[in-house]
């Protein structure tokens with residue numbers, strides 16, 4: 001498959017660090033899914049991976065025993081299920097999906113005990129702390145990461161919201177009893193950004209009163 005690869009010898013500005021290369025399609029474990037990528041979203045973690053700071057994601061993974069000396073980033077995607085591992089039951093070949101980026105080991109006792117997987121010891125961010133992200137023809141994900149693609153969104157729209165949307169949602173609704181309630185005011189710093197634009201919509205949907213800070217008049221209409 002073709003992929004936008006980062007290699008350690010190219011660490012630096014993303015325009016230099018990413019290069020199109022042909023690599024093998026990753027093998028699937030029993031609970032893995034291969035998704036044919038229709039659109040990929042860009043996040044800051046891809047910039048960090050390209051620059052090799054604050055961590056060298058390739059070296060970090062190789063120290064844990066992975067063989068690949070390259071990184072395929074990309075933590076947002078929409079696409080079509082292309083193949084499934086033998087124990088996958090929640091999706092089938094041909095399903096149109098959006099991918100969330102939280103990964104953990106299937107046998108993580110913390111997660112199996114019903115605790116918050118984002119706080120578990122094996123939690124990783126797909127396409128940053130894992131290889132085989134969405135900047136390629138195919139991406140390897142875990143079965144639970146596949147969510148239905150909203151039919152009214154284009155592929156590009158569907159690939160844009162999950163990481164920022166889930167992050168903003170978690171901040172506003174994920175820590176009961178300290179959750180956003182109807183009528184409450186909310187200051188959103190950086191309202192025109194990825195997280196900020198999602199936070200405005202999530203707050204409005206909750207009946208709260210979002211107040212956004214932006215850098216200039218040109219951002220007002222967007223917010």
Ligand SMILES: NC(=O)c1ccc[n+]([C@@H]2O[C@H](COP(=O)([O-])OP(=O)(O)OC[C@H]3O[C@@H](n4cnc5c(N)ncnc54)[C@H](OP(=O)(O)O)[C@@H]3O)[C@@H](O)[C@H]2O)c1
Pocket residue numbers: 043044163164167189190191192193194195196213214215216219
């Ligand atoms: N993307 C994710 O999923 C994710 C997940 C976890 C944490 N984060 C963190 O959340 C933060 C926002 O991420 P993002 O993806 O939403 O980034 P983004 O789309 O680039 O948005 C950043 C916003 O910050 C504002 N900003 C930039 N420099 C500023 C400054 N010096 N003072 C005040 N505001 C400034 C910008 O405002 P204007 O547009 O008005 O110029 C922009 O809207 C980052 O710190 C990121 O590391 C992101």
